[in-house]
Amino acid sequence: MYIAIDFDGTCVTHEYPEVGKDIGAVPVLKRLVENGHKLILHTMRSEPKKIGDRNTIQEAVEWFKENDIPLFGINHNKMQTYWTTSKKVYANLYIDDAALGAPLIINSALSDRPFIDWGRVEQILIQMGLI
Numbered sequence: 001m002y003i004a005i006d007f008d009g010t011c012v013t014h015e016y017p018e019v020g021k022d023i024g025a026v027p028v029l030k031r032l033v034e035n036g037h038k039l040i041l042h043t044m045r046s047e048p049k050k051i052g053d054r055n056t057i058q059e060a061v062e063w064f065k066e067n068d069i070p071l072f073g074i075n076h077n078k079m080q081t082y083w084t085t086s087k088k089v090y091a092n093l094y095i096d097d098a099a100l101g102a103p104l105i106i107n108s109a110l111s112d113r114p115f116i117d118w119g120r121v122e123q124i125l126i127q128m129g130l131i
Contacts, residue, residue: 001130002077002091003032004042007060009097013111016045017056019063021110024118026067031122031131038072039064042089042096093130095121 005011011029012020033039041064045056057074064071072078073089080090095116097104103120125131 001037001093002040002072002079003037004040004077004089004091004094004096005029006094006096006098007041007043007045007063009113009115010095011060011063011116013115014113015111017054017059019059020115023105023110023115025116026069028118028122028125028131029067029069032125033070035131037130039069040073040075040077040089040091041071042075042091042094 008014008016008020011023011025013023014020029039041057041060043057043060045060047057048055061071061074075089077090080086084090096102097114097116103117103124104114105117105120106114122131
């Protein structure tokens with residue numbers, strides 16, 4: 001299964017342009033990969049527009065590398081090019097703090113904005129038979 005994963009507020013707390021704090025995504029994402037799922041980073045972070053700008057997407061990619069979580073794609077699912085020219089990233093499942101119904105948690109000790117509750121996400125993924 002292709003799973004599109006947002007970054008800020010989903011994998012880490014909202015601290016853009018910095019990489020946010022750990023919110024428990026790593027073990028769940030690793031379990032998804034171990035179960036054969038393909039993760040696609042699906043984020044608004046981007047490459048620099050001009051010299052001196054930060055490469056915020058590369059910082060997110062590095063977070064995945066540092067946590068030994070392989071990515072199948074970055075804002076792109078290469079498999080969809082065989083059947084569409086759409087720029088929308090194709091996935092079977094999207095995990096994003098901005099999604100309607102996404103399980104969120106508020107923990108003011110970590111962030112002033114809500115972020116994904118990975119304990120609840122893990123339970124949903126188990127119920128779905130994905131991990």
